[in-house]
Amino acid sequence: MSEKARNRLLSLLWLALAGAAATAMAFASIYLYLKPGLPSVESLRDIRLQTPLRVYSRDLKLIGEFGEKRRNPIGIEQTPELFVKAILAAEDDGFYSHRGVSIKGLMRAVTQLLQSGSIQSGGSTLTMQVARNFFLSREQRFVRKFNEILLSLQIEQELSKDExxxxxxxxxFLGNRAYGFQAAAHVYYGRDISELNLAQWAMMAGLPKAPSTYNPLANPSRALVRRNWILRRMLELGYIDQADYKNSITAPVTARHxxxxxxxxxxxIAEMARKEAVELFGDSAYTDGYQVITTVDSRLQQAAQEALQRGLESYDGRHGYRGPExxxxEExxxxxxxxxxxxNEIPILGGLEPAVVTAVEPKKxxxxxxDRRVVEVLWENGLESIRPFLSxxxxxxxxxxxEEMFAPGDVIRLRRVEIDPQAEIEVANSGDEGAATQGPDPFADPGEPGAPLEEPEVREEWHLAQVPAAQGTLVSLAPEDGAIRALVGGYDFRQSHFNRATQAARQPGSSFKPFIYAAAIERGYTAASMINDAPIIFEQANLQDVWRPENDGGDFLGPTRLRKALYRSRNMVSIRLLQALGIDSALSFVERFGFERSKLARNLTIALGSSALTPVEMARGYAAFANGGYRVEPYLVDKVLDVNGDAVYRALPLTVCRDCPEPGSEELQHEPLDLEEVQMEAAAIEPSEEPVDLRTLHVNPVYSESSEQxxxxxxxxxxxETTYIMDSMLxxxxxxxxxxxxxxxxxxDIAGKTGTTNGPRDAWFSGYSPHLATSTWVGFDSNDELGKNEFGGSAALPIWIxxxxxxxEGLPERHLPQPDGIVTVRINPNTGLRTSGGGMFEIFRADRVPGRESYRSISPVYSNDPDTSDESPRRERESLPEELF
Known part of the structure; x- marks a missing residue:
């Protein structure tokens, strides 16, 4: 080699070394410049994937999901091996051999950039994609790519390949709000990733490259091309054999939303639980994968929803058809x-589907x-019973x-009804002894008499319906601790998010009376105490306003036992009773049931249920009658689990303990009233000197959370004793x-009380068995009148029933145990006094048994000795006829 050639080669060598050194220095400079701004890879070990809030019933039925990102994290051991290979074939077949960066992939990306003048691919490995998805943006900038490379190298040093x-x-991200392959499997196929087949795995593996472009819902043809390319790559890499490839490449696209x-x-329920979760955990409730376990029983909740919808539709049907929506x-x-x-913009409400009338005939x-189907509504399927609503x-x-009511273009509501032909046949044959006992001949040829028939298909009918204008609610509590077992806040949540169970404060009417009666029984009255059911007029101090309360029906019974007055719902008795007790004394007693005193009117109208209360508050009050006399607080969230299934919150509700000693029982003791005096007052009550507030009281809703003690x-x-007597009266x-x-x-073992307010505008029934305390309400959000023939017993009670x-169903009858201090005595129903023959039996506290009747006395006379004889000293009062009215 000539000296000149040697010098040239040496120069090239020095240039190469200088270039390498310069490149190394450049990369070192870039590293030193970018390193301080890189996040800690160690944080990946503690990373919390954004997982939505999920709400469950107590029997773990999913009832709500809240959060922007649908995600169901799974471990690598739960991921099918063949699906992992599909991912590797699609994204990075050298994943288990490289150190986080593929030089070959980067060189290919650089070559494409030089040839086209634009970035065609990033040459990213799976590790680089993890770095970008967790720490970086997706913007195509060289600085971001350098960061991605550096982070990938760090990740490979800190984490294993499987991690x-x-x-x-x-x-x-895999499109349609799905993050992660498990969530995507549910979005596109409705199943876990482990339940899919090879063709579906390959389709899923094609999504990361471009979720919108290769989306099997938006672009099924391009997604199919991508899927088949991945299958071919899997074959080339030896991940699958020729048979698997042929079977999968011919499979149709089965993805749907x-x-x-x-x-x-x-x-x-879901919305109530969501609010409580946000109160507990803030905005992280939507992203940290919390699981809220409520107290709701799924069977009872379904029954409550159906009962309320049926009850409102029944009420609505009694008042006529309001016409098309x-x-x-024509255009x-x-x-x-x-x-x-x-x-499709009109929501389905209460199962009632919107439809458009396209043709009208006299009888259909x-x-x-x-869904573009055209069906018929026959005359007998709701048309023949139509009576137009007038008022x-x-x-x-x-x-x-x-044709009198409908025309083409009318938007109406329909209910789909399934008709089982087999059931119709059984009903038709039920009266035919031969048909009922003779079955098909399994050996007969098809078509011959007695041959078994093919099972008939269930057909559908479409019945005319309408969305009720009135609203209602139902709430049911476990009396032992106040757990909400079922709650429905209105006819349909899609119609109105207003939760009437917790937010609608309405006048409970006579369903509030039992709390006044309980105050009287506690203070010395008995179920046999006589109160005068007679007219009474109250005048305000300025004499401009006069209140003349009336009984429903306008009649008066005269002296009436408390038991009868309650089940007959006599307004005059309740008012006289309250005046005799004293308003402040009665309010102090009613507060014990959990009612807020500030919400209760301080006048005699509270005896008739004039103070606005929510259904959940009423159910709480009645729970005390159901559980033997204890106050509980309604609560919904039983516990909250974190993303790992560990409990991070548990409810600690007030809970009945019958075998525990009664601390503070002295608080229940009262100085007995002078019953002779108060009953004389109740028999001929004077007008109240206190002005009567006739205004309707509207209050804000109250929802009590469970205690954290x-x-x-x-x-x-x-x-x-009082609880037992009230239970008997109810x-x-x-x-x-x-x-x-x-x-x-x-x-x-069921008990309760109806309630109806003036108008009537509110219809209630609150009641219980020892298993459940349930309150129902029906009315209009606008406070319109329900109709003169509607009452608590006609509108709300059927829903409760x-x-x-x-x-x-299936639960045994349960009754409150009789306390030791209760005795049964025969009384005269007309006087409420003990009698030696005839009459009826009544229950009393042993220390409040009435005396025996005399010819001169019709007012209760009390003795502390239940065995008082005729010779025992008694207090008597002669009643004059004019005192009756």
């Missing part, structure tokens, strides 16, 4: 696509559904033809009073 792959599987399926529909123009009817879009309608108290005559005992608020409301419809349940029948 890196697990992060990738759970973090990557699967919205998050909830196990049960309880949106009011809207009427579309819109001709545009099928626009018509379908419009129907032709309608189009939101809450009046309906028009029945239609003679569908050590699990406390529920405090006793009424004595066992059972009579059902046996012989305003709640008689509940006799259809054929249970002896429907729900409680389902809720108590």
């Amino acid at each position: 890196i792959l697990e992060l990738y599987i759970n973090k990557i 699967h919205p998050r399926d909830l196990d049960m529909d309880a949106p009011y 809207q009427r579309l123009n 819109l009817l001709q545009d099928s696509d626009q018509l379908v879009d419009l129907l 309608l032709q309608v189009q559904l939101r 809450e108290n009046a309906r028009g005559p029945r239609l003679q033809s569908a 050590a699990r406390p005992r529920a405090p006793r608020v009424i004595s066992p 059972k009579d409301v059902i046996k012989k009073g305003t709640g008689r419809k509940a006799l259809v349940m054929k249970r002896g 429907d729900f409680m029948t389902a809720a108590l």
Whole structure:
């Protein structure tokens, strides 16, 4: 080699070394410049993937999910091996051999950049994608790429390959709000990743490259090309054999959108739980994977939802058909696509689907559904029974033809009804002895008499319906600790998010009376005490306002026993009783049930339930009658688990403990009233000197959260004797009073009270068995009148019966144990006094048994000795006829 050539080669060598040194220095400079701004790779070990908040029933049925990102993290050991190979074939087949960066991939990216003048691919490995997804942006800048390379090298030093792959599987965005392959499997296929087949795994593995471009929902053809390329790569790499490849490459695209399926529909419950989770954990509740376990029983919740919807639809049907929801123009009817879009914008409420009338005949309608199907509504499926709504108290005559009410373009509501032909056949044959006992001949040839028939298909019918204008609510508590077992805040959450169970403060009417009666029993009255049911007038001090309370029906019974006054719901007795007790004394007693005194009017109208209360507050009050006299607080969230399944919150509710000693029981003791004096006052009460506030009281809702102290005992608020007597009196409301419809349940352990306010505008029934305390309400959000023939017993009680029948199914009857201090005595029902023959039996506290009747006394006479004889000293008062009214 010549000297000149040698010098040239040496120069090139020095240039190469200088270039390498310069490159090394450049990379070192870049490293030193970027290193301080790089995040700690160690933080990946403690990374918290954004996982939505999920709400469950007590039996672990999913009822709600909140959060922008759908994610279901899984471990690498739960990920199918063949699916992992599909990912490697699609993204990085050298993953287990490189150190985080693929020089070959980067050189390919640089070559594409030089040839095209733009970035075609990034040459990223799976490790580099993890670095970008956790720490960096997706912007195409060289600085970001250098950061990505440096981070990848660090990640490979700190984490194992399986740990890196697990992060990738759970973090990557895959379209349709799905983050991670497990969530994507549920979005696109409705199943776990482990339940998919090879073709579906390959389809999923193609998503990370471009979730929008290779989305099998948005671009099924391009997604198919990408899937088949991945399958071919898997074959080339030896991950699958030729048979697997052929079977999978010919498989159709089966992906379709699967919205998050909830196990049960309880949106009011889900929303309440969401709010409580946010109060506990702030905005991180939506991202940290908390699981809220509520106290709700899924079976009872379903029964409550159905009972409320049926009850409101029944009320609505009694008041007539209000006509189509809207009427579309002729031009819109001709545009099928626009018509379908419009129907899909109208929500399905209470299972009632929107439809558009396309043709009208005298005895049927032709309608189009939101899925483009055209069906018929026959005359007998709701048309023949239509009576137009005129007002809450009046309906028009029945239609003679569908053309009187409907026209093409009308938007109406339909209910889908499934008809089982087999059930119809069984019903038809039930009266035919031969048909009922003779089965098909399995040996007969098809078509011959007696040959077995193919199972008939279930057919559907479409019945005319309408969304109720009235609203309602139902809340049911476990009496032992106040756990909410079922709660429905309205007809349909999609119609209104307003939760009437916790937010609608309405006047409870007569359903509030039992708390006043309990105060009287506690203070010395008995179920046999006589109070005068007679007219009374109250004038305010300025004589401008006069209150003339009346009984429903306008009649008066004269002297009436407390038991009868309660089950007959006599207003005059309640008012006289309250005046005799004293308003402040009665309010102090009522507070024990959990009612806030500031919400209760300080006048005699509270005896008639004039103070606005929420249904959940009423259910809490009645729970004390159901559990033997203890106050509990309603609560919904039982516990909260973190993303790892560890409990981070547990409710500690007030809980009944019957075997525990009664601390503070002295608080329940009262100085007995002078019963002779107060009953004389109640028999002929004078007008109140205190002005009566006739205004309706509206208050804000109250929802009590469970205590965070050590699990406390529920405090006793009424004595066992008073509770037992009140339970007996409230059972009579059902046996012989305003709640008689509940006799259809054929249970002896149910009790409660109806409530109806002026108008009427509010209809209530609050009641219980020892298993559940349940309150129902029906009314209009606008406070309109329900109709003159609507009462608590007609509008609210049927909902209570429907729900409680389902809720108590299979549960044995339970009754409160009789306290030692209770005795049964025969009395004269007309005087409330003891009698030696005839009459009826009544229960009393042993120290409050009435004396024996005399010809001169009709007022109760009390003795502390239950065995008082006729010769024993007694206090008597002669009653004059004019005192009766």
